Amino acid sequence: MARKHANNGRIYRAVVTRHFANGTADTLTYGPYDTPAPAKGQITYWETAAQASHGQYRNPASAYTVTSRIETAEVVWKAV
16 A cells, blocks of 8 residues: 555556456455556556466466456545
8 A cells, every 4th residue: 555645646457357267256455546547557457467368378168258447546534
């Protein structure tokens, strides 16, 4: 988790869903981040990993594809 966020109150996260050959899926979330760039980096990582999961020496049962998106939220802070 980022320790410092931009003062504009907007945060971002990466949402990655892995779809496996056996029909199951799982969803991973990364963030929050203060800019979309780190979230895009997570998406790029998982897209590359999915391509590698189809390699010549990989078990076809463990191969997967991914769908991904970046989400944003506006945070309203209140004094406690």
